[in-house]
Amino acid sequence: MSGIAGHGAAVHIENCGKTFPDGTQALAPASLDIVSGETLVLLGPSGCGKTTMLRIIAGLEKPDAGGRVLFDKTDMTAVPIEQRHVGMVFQSYALFPNMTVAENIGYGLKIRGVDKAARAARVAEMVALTNIGGLENRRIDQLSGGQRQRVALARAVAVRPRVLLLDEPLTALDASLRDRLRSELNSLLRSLGITAIYVTHDQAEAMELGDRIVVMRKGAIAQIGTPREIYFAPQNRFVAEFVGAANIVEGPVSDGRLTLPGGWLALDDAVDNAAAVAMIRPETIGVVAEADAFLRGTVESVAFIGDRERLVVTGAANKPLTVDAPNTINVRAGERVGLSVTPQAVRVLPKED
Amino acid sequence: MSHRNFIWICLLPLVVVTAAFFLLPMAQLLAVGAGGSRGMSAYLAIITEPRYRATLINTVVLAAATTIATLVIATIAGLFLQRHRFPGRAVLIAMLTFPLAFPGVVVGFLIILLAGRQGLIGAITAAVTGEKVVFAYSIFGLFLGYLYFSIPRVILTVMAAVQKLDIGLEEAARSLGASPWAVQRDVVLPALGPAFVASGAIAFATAMGAFGTAFTLATNIDVLPMLIYTEFTLAANFAISAALSIGLGVIAWAILALARSMSGGAVAAAG
Amino acid sequence: MRDRLIFAGQLGFTLLVAAFLVVPVVLSISAGVTVNYFRGIQSGVTLQWVVQVWNLYAGEIGLSFLIAFATLAVTLVVGVPAAYGLHVKGGRLSRVIEEIITLPLAIPGLAIALALLLTYGGFGGFRQSWLFILTGHVVFTMPFMVRSVMAVFASVDIKTLDEGAASLGASPWTRFCNVIVPNAMPGILAGSLMVVTLSLGEFNLTWMLHTPLTKTLPVGLADSYASMRLEVASAYTLIFFIMIVPLLVAMQMFAEKGEKK
Numbered sequence: 001m002s003g004i005a006g007h008g009a010a011v012h013i014e015n016c017g018k019t020f021p022d023g024t025q026a027l028a029p030a031s032l033d034i035v036s037g038e039t040l041v042l043l044g045p046s047g048c049g050k051t052t053m054l055r056i057i058a059g060l061e062k063p064d065a066g067g068r069v070l071f072d073k074t075d076m077t078a079v080p081i082e083q084r085h086v087g088m089v090f091q092s093y094a095l096f097p098n099m100t101v102a103e104n105i106g107y108g109l110k111i112r113g114v115d116k117a118a119r120a121a122r123v124a125e126m127v128a129l130t131n132i133g134g135l136e137n138r139r140i141d142q143l144s145g146g147q148r149q150r151v152a153l154a155r156a157v158a159v160r161p162r163v164l165l166l167d168e169p170l171t172a173l174d175a176s177l178r179d180r181l182r183s184e185l186n187s188l189l190r191s192l193g194i195t196a197i198y199v200t201h202d203q204a205e206a207m208e209l210g211d212r213i214v215v216m217r218k219g220a221i222a223q224i225g226t227p228r229e230i231y232f233a234p235q236n237r238f239v240a241e242f243v244g245a246a247n248i249v250e251g252p253v254s255d256g257r258l259t260l261p262g263g264w265l266a267l268d269d270a271v272d273n274a275a276a277v278a279m280i281r282p283e284t285i286g287v288v289a290e291a292d293a294f295l296r297g298t299v300e301s302v303a304f305i306g307d308r309e310r311l312v313v314t315g316a317a318n319k320p321l322t323v324d325a326p327n328t329i330n331v332r333a334g335e336r337v338g339l340s341v342t343p344q345a346v347r348v349l350p351k352e353d
Numbered sequence: 354m355s356h357r358n359f360i361w362i363c364l365l366p367l368v369v370v371t372a373a374f375f376l377l378p379m380a381q382l383l384a385v386g387a388g389g390s391r392g393m394s395a396y397l398a399i400i401t402e403p404r405y406r407a408t409l410i411n412t413v414v415l416a417a418a419t420t421i422a423t424l425v426i427a428t429i430a431g432l433f434l435q436r437h438r439f440p441g442r443a444v445l446i447a448m449l450t451f452p453l454a455f456p457g458v459v460v461g462f463l464i465i466l467l468a469g470r471q472g473l474i475g476a477i478t479a480a481v482t483g484e485k486v487v488f489a490y491s492i493f494g495l496f497l498g499y500l501y502f503s504i505p506r507v508i509l510t511v512m513a514a515v516q517k518l519d520i521g522l523e524e525a526a527r528s529l530g531a532s533p534w535a536v537q538r539d540v541v542l543p544a545l546g547p548a549f550v551a552s553g554a555i556a557f558a559t560a561m562g563a564f565g566t567a568f569t570l571a572t573n574i575d576v577l578p579m580l581i582y583t584e585f586t587l588a589a590n591f592a593i594s595a596a597l598s599i600g601l602g603v604i605a606w607a608i609l610a611l612a613r614s615m616s617g618g619a620v621a622a623a624g
Numbered sequence: 625m626r627d628r629l630i631f632a633g634q635l636g637f638t639l640l641v642a643a644f645l646v647v648p649v650v651l652s653i654s655a656g657v658t659v660n661y662f663r664g665i666q667s668g669v670t671l672q673w674v675v676q677v678w679n680l681y682a683g684e685i686g687l688s689f690l691i692a693f694a695t696l697a698v699t700l701v702v703g704v705p706a707a708y709g710l711h712v713k714g715g716r717l718s719r720v721i722e723e724i725i726t727l728p729l730a731i732p733g734l735a736i737a738l739a740l741l742l743t744y745g746g747f748g749g750f751r752q753s754w755l756f757i758l759t760g761h762v763v764f765t766m767p768f769m770v771r772s773v774m775a776v777f778a779s780v781d782i783k784t785l786d787e788g789a790a791s792l793g794a795s796p797w798t799r800f801c802n803v804i805v806p807n808a809m810p811g812i813l814a815g816s817l818m819v820v821t822l823s824l825g826e827f828n829l830t831w832m833l834h835t836p837l838t839k840t841l842p843v844g845l846a847d848s849y850a851s852m853r854l855e856v857a858s859a860y861t862l863i864f865f866i867m868i869v870p871l872l873v874a875m876q877m878f879a880e881k882g883e884k885k
Contacts, residue, residue, distance in 0.1 A: 058524075058528060060524055060527075060528075080527070081524070081527045081528050082527045082528070082529075082530050082531055082532060083530070085530070086528055087528065087529075088524070088525065088528035090521040090524065090525055091521075092519055092521045093521075094519055094521035094522045094524065094525035095525075096522060096525075096526070096539070096540055096543075096544075097543075097544065098539075098540075098543035098544065098546070107526070107529055107531075107539070108529030108530055111529060111530045111531050111532075111535060112530055155525075155529070156528070156529075159529060159530065165528075356790070356796050359796035359797070359800075360708075360709045360712055360713050361709070362705075363705035363706060363708055363709030363800075364705075364706055364709040364710065364713070364721070366701070366702040366705070366706065367702050367703065367705075367706035367709075367721070367725065367766075367770070368721070370698075370702055370762065370763075370766070371721075371724060371725055371763075371766075374740065374759045374762065374763050375724070375725075375727070375728065375736070375739075375763050376724070377743060378736070378739030378740045378742070378743040378744070379736075379739050381739060381742050381743040382735065382738060382739035382742060382743075385742050426641055429634060429637055429638070430634075430637065430638040430641050432634075433634035433635065433637075433638050434638065437631065437634075439635075445638060445639070445642055447873075447876070448642040448645060448646050449638075449641065449642050449645060450876060451645075451869065451872050451873070451876070452645050452649070453872060453875075453876075454821050454822060454825055454868070454872055454875075455825065455868075456825040456826065456827045456842050456845075457827055457828065458827045458842055458845050458846045458849065459825075459842075459845065459861060459864065461849070462652070462845070462849050462857060462861060463648035463649065463651075463652060464648070465849075466648050466651040466652055466655065466858075467647065467648045467651070471661065471662060471854055473647065473648075473651055500644075501644070501645065501648075504641065504644075504645065505645070509879075533630075558730060561732070562731075562732025562733070562734065562735075562828070563732075563828075564732070564733065564734050564827070564828045564831070565827040565828055565831075565842075565846070568827075568831070568846065569846060569849050571850065578732060578734050578828075581734055581735075581738070582734065582832075585738060585832075591742065594738060595738060595739075595742065598732070598734060598735035598738050598739075599735065601732055601734075601735060602730070602731035602732060602735045605730050605731060605732060606727065606730040606731060609729075609730045610730075
């Protein structure tokens with residue numbers, strides 16, 4: 001694998017915050033380590049600071065005083081983007097309309113003074129890699145959205161960047177194309193072994209692409225972890241609700257049991273005897289006969305959504321519970337049911353004000 | 354009344370006014386141009402007659418020089434104003450754009466105040482070097498006058514185009530290693546191309562037909578509009594002046610039509 | 625450091641360009657209120673030149689306003705319905721008409737004036753009256769009104785509004801008054817400002833079309849530049865600025881408001 005990607009740098013971000021001239025703080029000082037070759041996803045709703053973080057790493061924004069960005073232990077904070085040797089894919093793609101596809105892909109090499117023959121070879125390699133053969137001499141306005149996305153990726157990777165930065169690269173595409181390109185992008189990033197930082201607001205994208213995910217909220221990091229950790233062990237209510245669907249229940253705890261209006265839940269985590277808030281994923285709740293369960297409720301609605309049956313159950317917890325059951329289940333609205341939940345599926349969340 | 358008829362009633366006054374006061378006179382102009390002693394060949398006189406040809410070349414060179422100088426000046430200033438925020442910026446923009454609709458006569462007078470016999474530049478040079486520099490009545494004065502009324506319009510067009518430019522294009526070029534100069538050369542200037550073509554064509558066509566400035570500067574500089582004017586009023590040479598105006602009109606229109614087909618936008622001269 | 629230098633260089637250049645545009649205007653204004661421009665401002669400040677201009681040229685100034693508002697009236701009555709008609713009708717014929725009425729923007733005023741003179745110069749009464757100048761101004765300003773209104777139509781989907789009103793039973797005339805005109809207001813206002821400003825400052829056509837009895841403000845200006853002392857010419861220019869600059873400022877504000885939308 002000598003060099004389709006070059007080598008990926010390890011990125012170290014230290015105390016990087018960003019306050020804009022008008023006084024708004026887009027990003028509270030944060031630190032982050034990205035291992036060489038890793039794909040790290042910055043995930044969060046709009047305005048959470050994820051794009052600001054990416055732009056600081058890119059060198060398009062300067063962090064507030066005290067913040068530092070290091071690539072492989074070299075301080076890059078004062079280095080402008082054009083000398084950082086990064087590759088960047090923009091949400092709008094930002095393809096140069098005055099150049100052909102091939103000229104776009106080869107532009108970074110041309111700037112670096114790579115001679116014509118070597119450039120053509122590298123462009124051909126990129127064209128093959130991103131599957132856009134035959135489009136080399138097209139103008140940008142003759143391309144479809146998906147083709148533009150591939151050209152933008154090819155252009156960013158062509159220079160063998162130390163870090164590949166992707167700013168919502170799939171957001172501008174329609175849903176079915178997005179799904180297909182997501183898995184293509186995934187296998188491409190794996191095969192390149194490049195250090196990649198990927199910004200998105202789409203949790204499905206984050207799950208599939210990220211080795212690790214940084215969930216961000218209101219300019220601060222809410223949680224860092226592998227997709228599994230983020231999904232099954234969210235550290236706070238925001239992460240629980242932002243990533244996947246979540247039922248939030250609360251009630252008093254005594255002797256390892258969380259008491260709810262419709263019964264109780266056994267807890268795995270050691271919790272003091274006090275009020276607690278917990279999260280349960282809809283697909284971890286089993287529907288059983290009323291007599292077989294410690295938690296009971298009434299089915300309010302049943303919706304068939306293809307791969308599963310989505311139930312809303314009232315009376316069990318303070319708020320209606322969402323339950324994803326197999327699509328073979330046979331229940332009707334108004335029926336009384338029992339709910340079985342393993343202690344491992346109940347995640348107690350820290351108290352928040 | 355049907356909707357169809359209503360639309361025709363809406364259009365009718367415009368059609369009548371345009372036919373009576375524009376199309377008919379233009380047809381008459383064409384006929385007069387061909388009706389002189391030279392006949393149809395009057396239309397070729399603008400090229401075949403050495404004196405007219407020299408004037409045409411003068412006019413074209415002057416208009417082209419004005420256009421190029423205006424584009425350079427307006428691009429530097431327009432890019433700067435759109436890309437930086439600083440105190441006093443709004444005032445500066447207002448200063449650069451308020452002469453937008455000054456008539457040519459007024460511009461001519463302003464150039465006289467700047468570089469005429471009692472002008473500022475004359476006074477300064479007389480004080481500094483002892484020699485009074487006066488160039489308002491030369492071709493350079495005319496050039497300065499044309500520059501004066503072209504700059505505001507072109508700056509506005511350039512600024513609007515820069516505002517529409519995707520800032521991501523510049524960031525993308527930088528992320529690929531391009532220096533600030535390379536970004537301007539490879540990305541920004543090419544992206545502004547259509548705006549250059551459109552506003553350049555307007556500046557060119559306007560300069561070709563500008564009459565008031567040359568009239569006020571009242572020199573013996575031969576530009577086409579002055580030639581037409583003197584042929585008509587002093588020599589009473591209706592056929593030639595008609596043929597020359599048609600020639601001037603066709604050139605101006607052709608430049609704008611060409612620019613429009615190249616840039617795809619709406620292009621029109623004014624002033 | 626390098627960025628600072630580039631910034632300072634660009635700022636200096638831009639200031640120089642602004643000075644080129646503004647300094648002559650300042651010179652003109654100061655000359656208009658100076659007792660003796662040759663001796664400079666220390667000779668004293670006076671309004672005598674402005675008063676003299678007013679005494680000499682009040683008629684020209686008045687006629688210019690008369691023509692400007694008459695031009696506005698004609699372009700409104702003819703141009704606004706036409707803009708609607710052209711927009712709704714669409715198709716090749718509309719494009720041809722639009723193209724023809726836009727031609728006066730490309731053809732120099734001098735040529736249009738010659739054409740009008742050669743066609744209607746023989747009709748003594750018409751030739752002698754200010755209506756002759758009005759025709760020139762209408763031909764020259766009409767495209768600004770029509771295009772300004774059509775630009776609004778293109779952005780507000782007037783066709784659907786029109787059809788909506790029709791589905792509620794409104795006749796074409798009612799629809800035009802209640803739906804079309806109110807929605808076209810921004811374009812009508814912008815077009816009106818443009819028409820009045822251009823008409824007040826129009827010289828190229830007017831110089832050819834005027835007679836000794838039908839002189840407009842800019843014709844008077846040219847007159848004063850040629851035959852009056854510099855102070856009088858400047859005072860006249862000052863009066864012109866006072867009239868035209870508010871219109872230009874209003875036009876700029878309009879344009880900015882339009883951009884923000």
